[in-house]
Amino acid sequence: MTIPRYWREFQHRYRLIGTKCPKCGRIYFPPREVCPYCHRESIGKMQKVEIKNTGKVYSYTVIHQDVPDFKFLKPYLFIIAEMDSGVKVSGQLVDVSPEDVRIGMPVRISFRRIREEDRAGIIEYGYKFIPDE
Amino acid sequence: MVGIVSYGSYIPRWRIKVEEIARVWGEDAEDIKSGLFIYSKSVPGPDEDTATISVEALRNAMNRKSVKDVGAVYVGSESHPYAVKPTSTIVAEAMGFTPEITAADYEFACKAGTAAMQSVMGMVESGMIKNGIAIGADTSQGAPGDALEYSAAAGGTAFIIGNDNTIADIKRTYSVTTDTPDFWRREGQDYPRHGGRFTGEPAYFRHVTSVAKKIMELMGTKPEDYTYAVFHQPNGKFPTRAARMLGFKESQIKQGLIVPYIGNTYSGSMITGLSAILDIAKPEDRILAVSFGSGAGSDGFHIEITKNMEDYRRENAKAVWKQIESGKYIDYAIYTKFKKKIKMGD
Amino acid sequence: MRDVYIIGIGQTKYGEHWEKSLRALVVEAGLKAIEDANIYSKEIQAIFGGNMSAGSTIYQDNIGSLISDFSGLSVNRIPAMRIENGSASGGAAVHAGFVSVASGFYDTVLVGGVEKLTDVSMEDQAEIVSGEVDQEWELFNGGTLAGLQALMARRYMHEYGAKREEIAMLPVLSHEHGSENPYAHFRNRIKVEDVINATMVADPLTMLDMAPASDGAAVLILASEEKVRQIKPEVKIKISGSAMSSDFMSLQSRENLLELKAVRDSTEKALKMSKSDIKRVKIVETHDSSSIMGLLILEEIGLFPKGKAGKYLEEGYGHKDSRVAINTSGGLKAKGHPMGATGIGQIVESVIQLRGKAEKRQVHNADMALAINVAGTGSASISHVLEVV
Incomplete structure (x- = not known):
């Protein structure tokens, strides 16, 4: 992944920022510019939202x-x-450990390294899940 | 008064036991355990580094108290992920502080974290910023087979420092700085070198005890006036002996002595011990905290817990000892993979 | 809208073609199709080429021109374009070709699909075939195509209480049919326990749940009623339904991981266009890029109740001698999965069956077939209904 391609999604990946349609209230992640259900009424009005960092294994x-x-x-x-x-x-x-994972298990977001170009290249950070104990 | 508004720590999940490292290098594990007073150390996952540890520590601090007006973020470490490219900007981006904030990375042996605390204190007291963040974190390196390999660990602590709503006031700080070269790593080298026994008397003990004594002199206090004391922890032996030399009892240092189980987290070492103390401290408790950095010196802090601690949501993040207890052990082979010590093919 | 017929088919064997290049594969299948249609190259008015990954595998883009040139058609100055929709590239090319004839714009078009995967390392293959999932929000984080389909499989077992053995039934069936197909990548038969005990790819899916990375090409010649009257083929096969639908790109965006809304929509539309329903269909080619995908499709089109497809297969449904034959070609699993060719190859098999030329794997009284070609985890679906008229 080239640097600008990684860089422009920083905020979304670092802080789990999605978008919310002001019309129907649906939240989207990954973020999108238009609500598939409200179309024109959402264009230019989608709001950035930080998604709360806790959830469950689906x-x-x-x-x-x-x-x-x-x-x-x-x-x-x-x-x-x-x-x-x-x-x-x-x-x-x-x-x-894989054997300790269950559907429904509480998890939360952790800030982690995702990839690196190579040992000398840029480090790409983002979100991973960890057990929420 | 300037002090700690919130705090948070992060210790990676993985641990390796002294026995496991000793097994590989043909050393006597019992000898090492009693010599260093270390049983295991923390190991960062392959996807963790000083930046990720700093962010997680700071998120824990923010979970306990969400502080809005942050004007500075400083990250102290001797294992910044990049040789050239700041860590604190990654932290600032991950927290959503950018762009209106000042930031810098500190590198000052094992006391880069407390150096950052002092800088933020100064900025807060001068009125330059309302709140600032000081982080000390490391994923430290020990050469395979070297004595340091038993202690070089990973972890970090973040403090939000400000004037208002402090849970702990920092009533005094005092430093000594000298060039006492007992430990170093040259540019481009993977692992540090150290002066062996030279690191004891003229380096660690001289700096730590002189700063502790001076703080008590300045504050007019005696060891028994402190509920807790915490010193830099390169191993379990040094801080225990320093405490004894200064007249502190075991009960005063026990809560903050985390090194036997997670090893030396370098820039995160003393301050994570301090974090463990804050996990249980009550209003009016006094804490004496002294860091140490090789070839750097010592920073001392006289800290008093305020009434605000009563309403402070400590339970919103995992306590240090809770994190220590939830470690999972790995063997030496996995350890070398996680630490990327294996020479890979192209 | 005009009726559209298939007058010619051609395909290479699917598998590892070390000695053949991408262009050699598509030319081989193309020449067979033209010969099969009993027409001259110059009668072809346009080319629709299905290909997913030539840009990544052999750094070759502009595949339309390449096919046109090496099929010897560029001197005729005909339009030639590439259609790319991941694993559904082939089906999408057929749909585009269908629309071009149905609209009245062309009378005779060539629809060809090709993929060349053995020119890259195994490691790179995994990333390339995952090119059809969301790169920024799935693969960036390690979500490979197999991994995402495994998430569907786990959820399937969780929600429906389906057993691992039931999911393994589709690869077993595909291999049984594939063993009789001389064009198939794999011609061995396998058992349920082979599937379960094979090398793990993405838990619970193993190597034998997953379609292989194959080289191969498949070509159709589509023609209008006028053209068919002129050629007078032995068996007249009509595309009585052609529809394509889309869904959210990434799996996380879907409300229900087990609902393939694009598959349902494209199949309902194609069946409606053919004035038919699923009960009349004798042969189904399902897109078993993995066992779970193949099964979810069979359920989504109404062939089996939700969560029960594997159970039905255990009872013998899907076999070529049962009421509805599934994957007589061997499916993506055994026949192989050269992505750009896959959707076209499904239709080639259907035509062979409808012509009664499938020999040992021939389905009795085969008069209507349904082929479903899907991208990724269900982000695109193309359904084609074929009938003998």
Whole structure:
């Protein structure tokens, strides 16, 4: 990922910022410029919202594939969490063994390194989930 | 009065035991445990570094008290993720403080965190800012097989410092600074070197005890006037002995002595011990806190808990000892992978 | 709107074609299709090329021109364009070709799909095939295509109480049918326990739940009623329904992970266009990029109740001799999954069946087939209904 491509999503990735439609109140993550249900009435009016950082495991998997960016993490847990605000967010779940993960388990967002270009390249930070104990 | 408005710590989940490191290097684990008074140390996950630890520590502080008017953020560490490119900006972005804020990274051996605290105190007292953030965090390095490998750990603590609504007032700070080269790492080197026993008497003990004595002299206090004392913790032995030399009892240092279980978190070391004390301290408790940095010196603080502590939401973040207890052990092989010590192919 | 017919089909064997380039594969299938249609190249008025990843696998874009040129058609100056919709590129190309003939603009068009995956390393393949999920908000965080489909599988087991064994039934069926298809990537039969015990890819899905990365090409020649009258094919096969629908790109954006709204919509529309319903369909080619995707599609189109597809397969449904035959080609799992060709290859198989030329895997009285081609975790779906008329 080139630097500008990573940089322009900083805020969304660092702070889990999505958008809210002022018309119907739906919250979206990833952020979007137009509400699929309110269309024109939402254009230019979508509001940035920081999504509350707690939720529950909605589904989970352990990925065993050789994904070059995640070599040091293999196998790694990947989940979709249903956040307390109702919006679903997918991401890695860390600091827990796969056998201890259950659907419905409370999780929260943690600030982590996601990838790096290489040992000399830019470090890309973002969100991962950790158990909410 | 200037003081701590909120605080938070973060200790990575992973631990390695002294036995496991000693097994690999053919050392006597019992010898090391009794010699260093260290049983295990914290290890950062492969996706953690000083920036992520700083953010998590600060989020814990903000969860306890959401402070709006923040004018400065300083991160002290000797393991900033980049040699060139600041850590504090990453922290400021992650907290949503940018762009109207001043920030800088500190690097001052193991007392970069307390150096940051003093800077923020000065800015608050001068009226330059309303609240400021000082963080000390590290993912420290010890060369494989070196004595440091048993202690070099990861963790950090963040303080929000301001004039209003303080939970702990910092009534006095005092520093000594000398060039006593007992520990260093040259540019481009992966691991530090140290002066062995030279790090004891002329370095650690001289600085820590002289600062502690001076603070008590300035405040007109004696060891028994403090509920708690906490000193820099390169191992369990040094702070215990320093406390004894100064006339403190074990009961005064026990709560803040975290090094036996998580190792030396360098810039995060003393202040995470202080954080553990704040987890239980009551109004009017007095704390003597002294940091130490090799080739740097010592910063001392006389701290008094205020009445505000009663309404302060400590329970909104995990206490230090709770974090220490929730560690999970890994073996040396996983440790070398997590710490990226394995030479990879291209 | 005019009726649209399929007058020619061609395909390469799917699999590892070390000796053949992307262009060689598509030319091989294209020439077969033209020959099969019994027309001359110069009668083709336009090319719609389905391809997902040539830009990443062999750094070759402008695939439309490439196909046109090496099929020997560029000297005829015909329009040739590439259609890209991830794994659904092939189906989307067919839909585009269909629309172009149905509208009356063209009478004879070539729809070809191709993918060349063995020119890149295995590691890169995983990332390239994941190119159809949201790069910023899924793959950036480690959410591969297989990983995301595994999230669907886990949720499926959780919500419906479906057993792992039931999910494994589709790969078993696909391999059984694929073993009789000379064009299939894999021609071995497998058992449920083979699927469950295979190398884990994304828990609970194993290597044998997942479609392979195959090289291959497939081509159709579409024609108008006028053209068909002129050619007089032995069996007249009409595309009686063609529809494409879309859904949220990333899985996290969907209210229900187990609802494939695009699949339901495109299939309902295609069946409605053909004035038919699912009960009349004899052959279904489902998009089993993974076992779970294949099953969810079968449920979404109303063939089986929700959460029960695997159970029905256990009882023998889906076999070529049952009321509805599923994946007689071997599906994506056994026939293979050269993404750009996949959706077109499904229709090639359907035509072979409707012509009665499927030999050992021939379905009795095959007169109507439904092919469903899907992108990613369901972000796009194309349904085609084919009938003998």
